Amino acid sequence: MAAIQLTILGSGTSMGVPTLGCHCAVCKSQDPRDKRMRASVLLSWDGHNVVIDTTPDFRAQALRAGLQRLDAVIYTHAHADHILGLDDIRPFNFHQRSTIPLYGSAETLDRIREQFGYIFRGGTEGSTVPGVELHEIVGRLQFHGVEILPVPAHHGPTSVLGFRVGRTGYLTDYSAVPESSKPLLSGLDDLILDALRHTPHVMHSTVAQSLALVEELKPKRAWFTHIAHDLGHAETNASLPEHVRLAYDGLTLEVHI
Ligand SMILES: [Zn+2]
Ligand SMILES: [Zn+2]
Ligand SMILES: [Zn+2]
DSSP states (O other), X not given: XXXXXXXXXXXXXXXXXXXXXXXXXXXXXXXXXXOBOBSEEEEEETTEEEEEOXXXXXXHHHHHHTOOXXXXXXXXXXXXXXXXXXXXXXXXXXXXXXXXXXXXXXXXXXXXXXXXXXXXXXXXXXXXXOOEEEEEOOSOEEETXXXXXEEXXXXXXXXXXXXXXXXEEEEOSOSBOOGGGXXXXXXXXXXXXXXXXXSOOSSSOOHHHHHXXXXXXXXXXXXXXXXXXXXXXXXXXXXXXXXXXXXXXXXXXXXXX
């Protein structure tokens, strides 16, 4: 099997960076790495493409990544910044002449049924709706020879799924990782994880909290994502240990199985 490539489609927090109406230094920065669409990643191998989350920026993200085909969507959770781009999968329905499977926890799928009632009601007066099949995640996922392992975590009072593919982990929107999930994130080459900002937040991990988790799990490299406008790319990187960097939109990593 060819190598699996992981692309950061978006590294920004729920409002994106720049944030509308904000004139702070990061929102006004000319550094392209300070322009962050909403958090999502693409996994590509042998012509297969799976995205984790469909953000409100999904269309722009797919255009920028040159996405030609979409085999599945895996959802971390159902917050608006992770699901609202779902309608924009329709061109892939047309080109592939098929429905697209969506994977998520039972809770996430319930929220998607609720938020996208028009998809599931039928009879939409001539306009097209996404063609989807819902699949509950109850264990490891298999796609064309690649195994994806769900990693449950806390997201404030709610829950979220991280995912592990080979020796790469992706954990966005977490506030804490239960002990039972930590072994699932051991022995990683790359861990991509939420680090919203320095100021504490009930739903998200801070830079200091994520550095502590990196110290505990010991991946070879760590990449922070779901980043707010509080953190400028260059200056924050300068303050981080050598093996920990801020992710940025368009960053690609090779996934080792
Ligand atoms: Zn989010
Ligand atoms: Zn700002
Ligand atoms: Zn969230």
